[in-house]
Amino acid sequence: MSLLVVGSVALDSVETPSAARTDVLGGSASFFSVVSSLLGPGVRLVAVVGEDFPEEHVALFRERGVDLAGLERVAGRTFRWSGRYLPDLVGRETLDTQLNVFETFRPKLPESYTDSSYVFLANIDPGLQLQVLSQIRKPRLVACDTMNFWITGQLEALRRVLRSTDVLFVNDEEVRQLSGRHNLVHAAAAVRELGPRKLVVKRGDAGALLFDEAGIFWAPAFPVETIIDPTGAGDSFAGGFMSYLAHVDDLGPAAFRRAMIYGAAIASFCVEDFSLDRFRSLQRDEVLRRCHAFRDLTRFEEVTL
Amino acid sequence: MSLLVVGSVALDSVETPSAARTDVLGGSASFFSVVSSLLGPGVRLVAVVGEDFPEEHVALFRERGVDLAGLERVAGRTFRWSGRYLPDLVGRETLDTQLNVFETFRPKLPESYTDSSYVFLANIDPGLQLQVLSQIRKPRLVACDTMNFWITGQLEALRRVLRSTDVLFVNDEEVRQLSGRHNLVHAAAAVRELGPRKLVVKRGDAGALLFDEAGIFWAPAFPVETIIDPTGAGDSFAGGFMSYLAHVDDLGPAAFRRAMIYGAAIASFCVEDFSLDRFRSLQRDEVLRRCHAFRDLTRFEEVTL
Numbered sequence: 001m002s003l004l005v006v007g008s009v010a011l012d013s014v015e016t017p018s019a020a021r022t023d024v025l026g027g028s029a030s031f032f033s034v035v036s037s038l039l040g041p042g043v044r045l046v047a048v049v050g051e052d053f054p055e056e057h058v059a060l061f062r063e064r065g066v067d068l069a070g071l072e073r074v075a076g077r078t079f080r081w082s083g084r085y086l087p088d089l090v091g092r093e094t095l096d097t098q099l100n101v102f103e104t105f106r107p108k109l110p111e112s113y114t115d116s117s118y119v120f121l122a123n124i125d126p127g128l129q130l131q132v133l134s135q136i137r138k139p140r141l142v143a144c145d146t147m148n149f150w151i152t153g154q155l156e157a158l159r160r161v162l163r164s165t166d167v168l169f170v171n172d173e174e175v176r177q178l179s180g181r182h183n184l185v186h187a188a189a190a191v192r193e194l195g196p197r198k199l200v201v202k203r204g205d206a207g208a209l210l211f212d213e214a215g216i217f218w219a220p221a222f223p224v225e226t227i228i229d230p231t232g233a234g235d236s237f238a239g240g241f242m243s244y245l246a247h248v249d250d251l252g253p254a255a256f257r258r259a260m261i262y263g264a265a266i267a268s269f270c271v272e273d274f275s276l277d278r279f280r281s282l283q284r285d286e287v288l289r290r291c292h293a294f295r296d297l298t299r300f301e302e303v304t305l
Numbered sequence: 306m307s308l309l310v311v312g313s314v315a316l317d318s319v320e321t322p323s324a325a326r327t328d329v330l331g332g333s334a335s336f337f338s339v340v341s342s343l344l345g346p347g348v349r350l351v352a353v354v355g356e357d358f359p360e361e362h363v364a365l366f367r368e369r370g371v372d373l374a375g376l377e378r379v380a381g382r383t384f385r386w387s388g389r390y391l392p393d394l395v396g397r398e399t400l401d402t403q404l405n406v407f408e409t410f411r412p413k414l415p416e417s418y419t420d421s422s423y424v425f426l427a428n429i430d431p432g433l434q435l436q437v438l439s440q441i442r443k444p445r446l447v448a449c450d451t452m453n454f455w456i457t458g459q460l461e462a463l464r465r466v467l468r469s470t471d472v473l474f475v476n477d478e479e480v481r482q483l484s485g486r487h488n489l490v491h492a493a494a495a496v497r498e499l500g501p502r503k504l505v506v507k508r509g510d511a512g513a514l515l516f517d518e519a520g521i522f523w524a525p526a527f528p529v530e531t532i533i534d535p536t537g538a539g540d541s542f543a544g545g546f547m548s549y550l551a552h553v554d555d556l557g558p559a560a561f562r563r564a565m566i567y568g569a570a571i572a573s574f575c576v577e578d579f580s581l582d583r584f585r586s587l588q589r590d591e592v593l594r595r596c597h598a599f600r601d602l603t604r605f606e607e608v609t610l
Contacts, residue, residue, distance in 0.1 A: 206511035
């Protein structure tokens with residue numbers, strides 16, 4: 001089924017304790033669309049880049065069969081983010097954010113995108129998320145991501161987005177901020193009252209939790225042996241999750257749990273290299289093998305006495 | 306099968322963001338032995354208390370059928386710990402530690418304890434752990450816990466303990482400190498080379514990981530709705546883990562995974578009240594129900610494409 005993402009396509013500069021990269025391909029929509037293309041071509045990308053955006057990155061999207069009808073190229077500089085990771089490779093500080101061409105972006109969807117079934121509104125201004133959503137006729141599943149910045153500064157617009165959202169992706173701080181509750185179970189219940197009947201709480205190296213009508217499901221983070229750069233892991237998770245659902249086109253509770261594992265597997269590859277580099281060579285069967293490894297990681301027999 | 310624990314019996318003073326308790330029953334061996342008694346009487350307790358130790362706490366141990374032949378009462382004050390939890394109820398600072406009667410404790414096991422099969426050396430001076438271990442004739446399974454303080458100050462004695470240890474319980478900072486490796490998978494492999502063929506890494510509200518010859522197993526932390534006081538959760542986990550193994554008397558890899566879940570279930574009850582209070586009323590069937598809830602929390606079908 002058709003899958004659309006709106007989000008950032010960026011040039012990232014990343015420092016980790018052991019290395020650094022400048023102006024590499026980044027942005028939520030980049031990770032999401034490249035990851036999603038592993039299950040087939042045609043992922044619809046809505047984003048904007050500047051005149052300085054390297055042609056080689058466009059070529060990567062094109063190779064993967066990403067639908068670029070919604071990728072605008074305008075005068076000005078591409079969105080830039082730079083950050084530095086702490087020695088634990090979990091915490092990070094943002095050094096600089098330059099919205100650049102994103103400052104004036106008003107997404108106008110190509111007519112061919114308006115029948116999209118699966119929609120992911122990546123972490124951007126809720127106003128933009130609403131603009132995109134209003135142009136899609138009858139989405140089957142709407143998922144969105146957000147962050148503390150919008151919860152603080154654009155709460156009313158964000159609440160409107162949430163009322164039309166089926167699946168919300170946030171981290172544990174954000175779910176607490178959004179609900180005003182500290183306990184995760186209570187916070188999740190309160191956020192689900194705002195609209196999204198399914199809530200995915202991303203907890204970094206502790207994994208991710210799905211709260212929905214079937215209860216709570218915990219997908220661990222795969223214990224990877226090589227962690228180079230965690231940038232994009234959350235968007236890769238969402239990309240895996242959404243593309244899996246769009247691929248199987250099944251919205252039953254068991255499919256959502258499998259989507260969590262597929263997303264967690266994808267995210268575990270993301271951190272193994274800088275930027276989107278690990279996804280350049282990643283094959284479907286590697287992802288499936290890691291999904292099976294998740295089974296080994298979590299399998300236990302019933303406890304009796 | 307017989308189960309022995311050596312560790313602290315303490316009077317704790319605990320501050321949480323919402324309440325405080327002074328001089329309540331605490332200590333690793335208290336949590337361990339009371340938790341273990343849920344699966345039957347006869348848990349052998351090796352510890353020391355002072356003249357000020359309230360008789361009501363001894364009565365609790367006795368009610369639970371804890372074997373008190375190894376509980377010494379000597380002149381002086383009982384071991385005391387006080388701490389304050391941060392608002393997240395995960396981080397904490399130790400405000401005061403008074404070794405008191407523990408300062409001169411030289412454990413001499415009752416003859417009836419020397420045939421113990423399952424042994425837990427709780428987090429105390431590795432020198433004391435060695436003294437206890439040397440008095441047990443032929444243990445079937447030796448587990449131990451330790452902390453940064455001993456890794457820094459008593460590394461040689463600790464290494465001797467580890468050479469005789471089958472299962473080591475540590476948190477993620479400690480496994481990194483002990484191995485000098487940051488990546489958890491590499492750190493775990495290095496620590497397993499020091500002796501313990503099984504390593505349990507306790508990660509608080511992220512759960513606990515078992516590294517052994519069967520691979521890696523991740524037991525999540527149960528998403529509890531009421532978190533009052535996390536003190537003792539790690540010792541309760543170990544108590545559940547070890548008492549389950551001693552109860553089923555099975556050292557196969559599947560039993561260790563079930564022991565992880567049983568331990569995680571027990572730990573999830575510990576945090577629901579101050580001190581050992583939740584364990585005063587806890588019944589076996591409640592624990593089994595929570596073990597089943599862990600199944601719901603982690604169950605997923607195979608991912609195929």
